[in-house]
Amino acid sequence: MLKPLLTLEQVGKIYGGKVALHDVNFAIYPGEFIALVGMSGGGKSTILRLIAQLEAPTAGDIKFADPNTTVRVMFQNDRLLPWMTNLENVSFKSKNKTQQQRAKEMLSEVGLADFADSYPGQLSGGQKQRLALARALMAQPQLLLLDEPLGALDALTRRKMQTFIADICAKQHLTTLLITHDVDEAARMADRVIVVKDGTNVYEADGAKNQDTATIATVSERILNVILHAPATAAGVH
Known part of the structure; x- marks a missing residue:
């Protein structure tokens, strides 16, 4: 069975007391093209920044199958x-x-x-x-x-x-x-x-x-x- 390249588990992010993300859960598999879609301010770019390790999540885990990805x-x-x-x-x-x-x-x-x-x-x-x-x-x-x-x-x-x-x-x-x-x-x-x-x-x-x-x-x-x-x-x- 194909293993995920990346998994987000119960991911949350708080900025200055305001909840930007909560309970984000999904996986991305090798070779997939995934789109995150939604209205402005919904949290899409925050998820990207966390995955890119430009910021750290406040809660939950972002797991790469290979830490050197x-x-x-x-x-x-x-x-x-x-x-x-x-x-x-x-x-x-x-x-x-x-x-x-x-x-x-x-x-x-x-x-x-x-x-x-x-x-x-x-x-x-x-x-x-x-x-x-x-x-x-x-x-x-x-x-x-x-x-x-x-x-x-x-x-x-x-x-x-x-x-x-x-x-x-x-x-x-x-x-x-x-x-x-x-x-x-x-x-x-x-x-x-x-x-x-x-x-x-x-x-x-x-x-x-x-x-x-x-x-x-x-x-x-x-x-x-x-x-x-x-x-x-x-x-x-x-």
């Missing part, structure tokens, strides 16, 4: 360094020939091989996000965390990037956790969708990755109904 985060803000070339942004100006070659391979992987000597300011919004993705992939992470990385893009570029990211994660067999408030995006990209509401996970459903438009719409409608109407009690798996 490599984790990388891709944020909505691309955080590129404008004074470095695109290749330098990916390689972090490493002088190591192996690292330089890998950086070139990552640029090629995301379709930016011809822009290696250009600068981030010369790229479109979608290209900047692809560059940020190349930088995240440089470390060969076992877990990739995506914190609303497409939120600033226009609708058409966003749709193209949804397909691009889902495809590249599948190609590299990356275990991926996407944070988004876009229900359609969650259904379209994920193998499994987890609804987070009022600080806890309240619902799970299969995603509609690689499915037709009608199926994506059906899954999205079901998830949206939960977000709008379900009480924030304990997670239900459907």
Whole structure:
């Protein structure tokens, strides 16, 4: 039986006396693309920050099957360094020939091989996000965390990037956790969708990755109904 890469058990987080998370329970399995979806302020990004070990939980446990699991985060803000070339942004100006070659391979992987000597300011919004993705992939992470990385893009570029990211994660067999408030995006990209509401996970459903438009719409409608109407009690798996 496949063992989880990561398990969250009764996880809670308190900020200044205010409960941000409580009783969060779910597992992520190797190779899965998981989406956490819900309204702003529901606790999605807090969960990501705890998994990324940028903060510590107040209660419960976050357990990796391998404590040495490599984790990388891709944020909505691309955080590129404008004074470095695109290749330098990916390689972090490493002088190591192996690292330089890998950086070139990552640029090629995301379709930016011809822009290696250009600068981030010369790229479109979608290209900047692809560059940020190349930088995240440089470390060969076992877990990739995506914190609303497409939120600033226009609708058409966003749709193209949804397909691009889902495809590249599948190609590299990356275990991926996407944070988004876009229900359609969650259904379209994920193998499994987890609804987070009022600080806890309240619902799970299969995603509609690689499915037709009608199926994506059906899954999205079901998830949206939960977000709008379900009480924030304990997670239900459907």
